[in-house]
Amino acid sequence: MDSDTDVNRTEPLLALRGISKRFAGVRALDRVDLDVRAGELHVLFGENGAGKSTLINVVSGTFPADEGTFHFGGEEIRHLTPQRARAIGISPVFQEFSLVPSLTVEENLFLGREVSNGGVLLAREMRKRATALIDELGFDLDPSQRVDDLSRAHQQMAEIAKALLGRVRLLILDEPTASLTERETGRLFELIARLKRQNVGLIYVSHRMREIRALADRVTVLRDGRHIRTLEAASSTDGELVELMTGRKIDLLFPAITHQPDKVMVDVENLTLADGSVRDVNFYAQAGEITGIAGLVGCGKSELIRAIYGLAPIASGVVRLDGLPYEFPAPRRSLKHGVAYFPANRIAEGLALSRPIRENASMTALDLPAFARFGMLRQAAERVTITGIMERLQLRPPNIERTAGALSGGNRQKVMLGRALTRELTVFLFDEPSVGIDVGAKLEVYEFMKRLVEAGAAVIVVSSELPEVLALSNRLYVMHNGRIAAELKGAEKTEQNVLASFFRDHLTAEVA
Ligand SMILES: Nc1ncnc2c1ncn2[C@@H]1O[C@H](COP(=O)(O)OP(=O)(O)OP(=O)(O)O)[C@@H](O)[C@H]1O
Ligand SMILES: [Mg+2]
Known part of the structure; x- marks a missing residue:
């Protein structure tokens, strides 16, 4: 993770001019300019399909631009390949994962750049370097594990580790936190701060306003493949960014939903999952209302709805749908029973x-x-x-x-x-519904949920975005360490109460 300080202050680390890229029938990029300075975190902001990932692919040599010029570290770059990009210190972490599932983390890290000594791979040396890097990042990741045995969050950590192996001058992160836990997100932000101090330039793509606020030095807004404006983050407002992104004024408010709780559609009694991620949970959801489940990443909230749908094995307890016991849930039968599940992991x-x-x-x-x-x-x-x-x-x-x-x-x-x-569905299970989608689509999704519940469906929303789950739900469960820590209704449904339940265990542990 060493870096360079040889970049002239006035000259940007990366300078793109007039970059265009066409796919069959789509102009993904239309004469885009972009400057990234050394030591700067530059956010790319735009609606889904605006061209952010395409631009990143051009910068990292995945495919060539149709036209335009590319300067890096003051030099003109032509015919960039992924290997060449790496060699000059351009290191991407893509939105879609690029690891080989059947290999271990360390094998993936060193893929294509195996440490060898006269043709002999130095396995021990690779293990040592991989461990050192992962330790330095503060990730809780075992380098000897196979990638397909890892959770999404751990796969993401491995992707990031891979990008940081070797000499990095420009790190590119395309929605890196979409599947990271809170703890790892914190680690990533510390790492970003460190890299900036080492004068590494960063391109960062995110749809999360709070993240953009916390990290960005400058923001470039793209719309329909075109460069709309580059602004200083500190002197721009959320509303301004969203307006530039969409080309119209958008109210960032949640819709007002009329909840009319009716029949209990989903009822879970003393549920414990085989992997222990959910323990002894009692929970119900009624038709005509949105039931929220909040909690930190890893608290068991996703596993709970996955179990109802049939994606996580149940050890003990009962699930009832519309009053009838539902034994050994399985996705196909769940659909037949009118239950739909929307995973956070869309790919x-x-x-x-x-x-x-x-x-x-x-x-x-x-x-x-x-x-x-x-x-x-x-x-x-x-x-x-x-x-x-x-x-x-x-x-x-x-x-x-x-x-x-x-x-x-x-x-x-x-x-x-x-x-x-x-x-024809009656129960909707949403796992992190707004991850990775732009503001306009988020509002559409919320409107969807509104229409669904107001038409009498039971909607269950699992979310790590506190404002979202607070605003949408009629009743809100808070999970902590695999158990229900609180059930909040009406005026009890406040950010403070939710946070208190997240940390209640720690508090009582300290008091005791
Ligand atoms: N391989 C491809 N073949 C055809 N069209 C593509 C391909 N990759 C991207 N596109 C199109 O190019 C446009 C830009 O896509 P891109 O992936 O860059 O969007 P994005 O800004 O990253 O959006 P998101 O926020 O949804 O990730 C879209 O219209 C997309 O459909
Ligand atoms: Mg993208």
């Missing part, structure tokens, strides 16, 4: 990337014949329905016959969410 758990958006949204890609009864008219009916839904979610570009794999990260999330409206 691994949800989409068939080689299939059209239409199929993915209607779930025919998953072999669930949602529109089967239409026979010959199936495709046409499907197209009309999905087109309508995707219009509401502002899918970009709005063509549902493209493959899901050609979509930007946030737009993939929209396809996942779009599924909610294609079937």
Whole structure:
């Protein structure tokens, strides 16, 4: 993680001029300029599909730009490849993971740059370096574990570690915290501060306003592949950034939802999961209301709804749906019972990337014949329905016959969410619904939930974003260490009360 201080103060570390990139039918970048200074954290801000990841791919040599010039450290760069980018100190952490699942963390770290001595790989040397690096980062990560055995958060840590191996002058992070725990997010922010002091330049992509506020020196706003403006973070407001991003004024408020709690649709009694992540939990959700579950990452809140849907094995306890016991939950049967689940991890758990958006949204890609009864008219009916839904979610570009794999990260999330409206469902389980989607889409998702509950569905929202879950829910559970720490209603539903429950254990432990 060494760095350079040889960059002239007046000259930016990275200078892009007039960068354009086209994909079949889409102008992903249209004559974009970007300067990143040494020691600066530069945020790229824009709606889903604005071109942020594409720009990062150009900077890291994944593919060439169609036109434009590229200067790095004062030198003009042509024909950049990923290897060359690395060699000159450009180090990307991509939005989609790039690790080889069947290899260990350390094998991944050294892939393509194995430490060898006359052809002999120095396994011990690699282990030592990997351990030293991970220790320095403060990550709780075992270098000898296989990547496919790791949680999302740990995979993300491994990606970051990999990017920091060797000499880094420009570190690029594309939504790095989307699947990090709070603790690791804190570690990452410390690391960023350290790198800045070492004069490393950073490009950082995030949809999270609070993160942008905490980290950014400057912000470049992209819209529809174009450079809109570059601003000093300190002298810009959230409203201004959002307005530049969307081209219109947007109210950042949550919708007012009318909750009319009715039948208990989901009822969980003394639930304990096989992996111990949830212990002895009692919980219920009614039709006509949003039930929130708050808690720190790793508290068991995601596992709880995953178990209801059938994605996490149950050790003991009872799950009831609409009053009837639901034994050995499994995703397909859950859907038949009218229960839908929206994972936080949109890539691994949800989409068939080689299939059209239409199929993915209607779930025919998953072999669930949602529109089967239409026979010959199936495709046409499907197209009309999905087109309508995707219009509401502002899918970009709005063509549902493209493959899901050609979509930007946030737009993939929209396809996942779009599924909610294609079937007769009564229970909706949302796991971190707003991760990775832009402000406009967030508001759409909230409006969705509003429509769902007001039409009588039971909606359960698991979220680490406290303002979100406080504003949306009618009743709010707080989980801590696998257990329900509090249930808050009405006026009790305050940030202070939630935080008090997060930390109650620590407090009582100290008092005792
Ligand atoms: N491999 C590809 N093939 C075809 N089109 C693509 C491909 N990759 C990106 N695009 C298109 O280029 C545009 C920009 O996408 P990009 O991934 O850069 O967006 P983004 O700003 O990173 O969005 P998000 O916030 O959703 O991650 C989008 O219209 C997208 O559909
Ligand atoms: Mg992206």
